[in-house]
Amino acid sequence: MKLSFYGATREVTGSCHGVEINGKKLLVDCGLQQGFDNVTGQSFPFHPGEISRVVLTHAHIDHSGRLPLLVKQGFKGSIYATKPTCQLLEIMLRDSAHIHELEATWRSRKQRRAGDAAAQPLYTVADAEQVFPMLIPCKYDEIIDIGDGARIRFIDAGHLLGSAYVELWLKEDGANKKVVFSGDIGSPDHPLIRNPRYISEADYVVMESTYGNRSHPPSYDIVSEFANVIETTLSNGGNVICPAFAVGRTQGLLYNIREIKERGLVKSFPDFPVYLDSPLAAAATRIYSGDLMDYLNDEASALVRAGIQPLSFDGLRFVETAEDSKKLNSDMTPKVIISSSGMCDAGRIRHHLKHNLWRRECSVVFTGFQAFGTLGRTLVEGTESSVSLFGEQIAVRCRIHNFRSMSAHADRDGLLKWIGAYEKKPETVYVVHGEHEICKSFTARLVGEGFNAIAPKYSSIHDLLTGEIVYEGRDMAKAKEQPGYARRDSAIYQRLLIAGTRLLEVITRNRGGANKDLAKFADQIDALAGKWDR
Ligand SMILES: [Zn+2]
Numbered sequence: 001m002k003l004s005f006y007g008a009t010r011e012v013t014g015s016c017h018g019v020e021i022n023g024k025k026l027l028v029d030c031g032l033q034q035g036f037d038n039v040t041g042q043s044f045p046f047h048p049g050e051i052s053r054v055v056l057t058h059a060h061i062d063h064s065g066r067l068p069l070l071v072k073q074g075f076k077g078s079i080y081a082t083k084p085t086c087q088l089l090e091i092m093l094r095d096s097a098h099i100h101e102l103e104a105t106w107r108s109r110k111q112r113r114a115g116d117a118a119a120q121p122l123y124t125v126a127d128a129e130q131v132f133p134m135l136i137p138c139k140y141d142e143i144i145d146i147g148d149g150a151r152i153r154f155i156d157a158g159h160l161l162g163s164a165y166v167e168l169w170l171k172e173d174g175a176n177k178k179v180v181f182s183g184d185i186g187s188p189d190h191p192l193i194r195n196p197r198y199i200s201e202a203d204y205v206v207m208e209s210t211y212g213n214r215s216h217p218p219s220y221d222i223v224s225e226f227a228n229v230i231e232t233t234l235s236n237g238g239n240v241i242c243p244a245f246a247v248g249r250t251q252g253l254l255y256n257i258r259e260i261k262e263r264g265l266v267k268s269f270p271d272f273p274v275y276l277d278s279p280l281a282a283a284a285t286r287i288y289s290g291d292l293m294d295y296l297n298d299e300a301s302a303l304v305r306a307g308i309q310p311l312s313f314d315g316l317r318f319v320e321t322a323e324d325s326k327k328l329n330s331d332m333t334p335k336v337i338i339s340s341s342g343m344c345d346a347g348r349i350r351h352h353l354k355h356n357l358w359r360r361e362c363s364v365v366f367t368g369f370q371a372f373g374t375l376g377r378t379l380v381e382g383t384e385s386s387v388s389l390f391g392e393q394i395a396v397r398c399r400i401h402n403f404r405s406m407s408a409h410a411d412r413d414g415l416l417k418w419i420g421a422y423e424k425k426p427e428t429v430y431v432v433h434g435e436h437e438i439c440k441s442f443t444a445r446l447v448g449e450g451f452n453a454i455a456p457k458y459s460s461i462h463d464l465l466t467g468e469i470v471y472e473g474r475d476m477a478k479a480k481e482q483p484g485y486a487r488r489d490s491a492i493y494q495r496l497l498i499a500g501t502r503l504l505e506v507i508t509r510n511r512g513g514a515n516k517d518l519a520k521f522a523d524q525i526d527a528l529a530g531k532w533d534r
Helices: 067-072 083-113 125-134 222-235 249-262 279-288 298-305 322-330 349-356 375-381 412-420 436-448 476-481 491-509 515-532
Strands: 002-005 017-021 024-028 051-055 078-082 135-138 144-147 150-156 164-172 175-181 204-208 240-243 274-277 316-318 336-339 363-366 386-389 392-395 399-402 428-432 461-463 469-471
Touching: 002 428, 017 164, 051 067, 051 144, 067 083, 067 125, 078 083, 078 125, 078 144, 078 150, 083 125, 083 135, 083 279, 125 135, 204 412, 222 240, 222 249, 222 363, 222 399, 240 349, 249 274, 249 279, 249 336, 274 279, 274 322, 322 349, 336 349, 349 375, 349 386, 349 392, 363 375, 375 386, 375 399, 412 436, 428 436, 469 491
Parallel strands: 024 051, 051 078, 078 135, 175 204, 204 428, 240 336, 240 363, 274 316, 274 336, 363 399
Antiparallel strands: 002 017, 002 461, 017 024, 144 150, 150 164, 164 175, 386 392, 461 469
């Protein structure tokens, strides 16, 4: 009975945790890593064919985006997730695959000019479509036997529609252990979704730490604040630009704007136009408006029962094509534009920033987490007087607002309250999904509160029966800080590193074996090392 960490170790993205039970391996989450080279940096340190099942906490790409790769490389099992997660995955994985295809086309052009072979996408839309028949939609709060001595239950995490903590009960050779995976922990009072729940009992907890070093500002009337920004900006003849994650945050913004319009809070322009400029966000909005009533909070479901569509209002326009998106930049009517990506590192939002950042009369409204190194982070921190977009320096003159209390992640107090809800302290709390320093400081805080907490390293292996660390793993966050890390290593060298990690795993599995066998194994490794040590 072992637990391994294959991503989001001392970093925010790439959540992927392995559990070994009765000789089988299952994964909890299978997220895409950001900041790695997309072709060489997404490999798994195990063979996907060895994995029997996957359990997903929620649909965000940093928790689900490597599923098509897993299937492409040989995974044939079932994938368990809540019903909304299954529905959202279909649009999100298709979109992710489409981006990989575009990126490969762009790379191929460049590589052919250099006389090299064409680039291959990490996975294609066709690969993503192989994932969907494997999805098993589940309900919250039901215990499901997934076989091989493992049972699971999804509990509402209040982070995204359908988001969940996974409770995992394991039984092996008469021993029982319970592991809880937090996925992403929500913060209370969000539009549409319910408040995060609490769990009271576990032997081991794997928890996120995104905002482990910060407090969100006290909650205030965000709807009035947002209405004020819209009123002032439109009165000055400017646009309100909202970079927003296409799934989750965008729907929260639409919900707030519907209320602003209903209450007539923007008095000078009651019919102001709102452009939703993201096909993915539009598709997600249709899913949110579908038959997911059971998953909405009381306020939103009361609206639906009263015949009101919570995400629909006069003046809302969906922008589908890139041409229509470009046209918005020459239309001088003051308007609200919601577009993605939420951190401004890709997508149509970059065009809108190029055309609006330099205009004093405009506003940019941030509502979500901005990772280190993204354009969004630079703008929120306000450290640069100009930024580079499409090879041009663009002055930053507009007003930048950061509605941090709208974050979909719990802050430090929220995380402490969540872990404090366990009636008995878990044997170990594994802290993941936080930038290096934040992960470290939150782990130290938990230790200070009397928890046995650690920030596990990449591909480390932990024995859940003895509590021992079987293999320490590698500090990938440190490795990634070295300039050109991923690009310097070829795909084949990455494969070799993975083979090496696998060898270590095989060694640990042979622990306690017959002396004769272990000696033979050691001799063979020594011979192999001797052959290649040149
Ligand atoms: Zn998330």
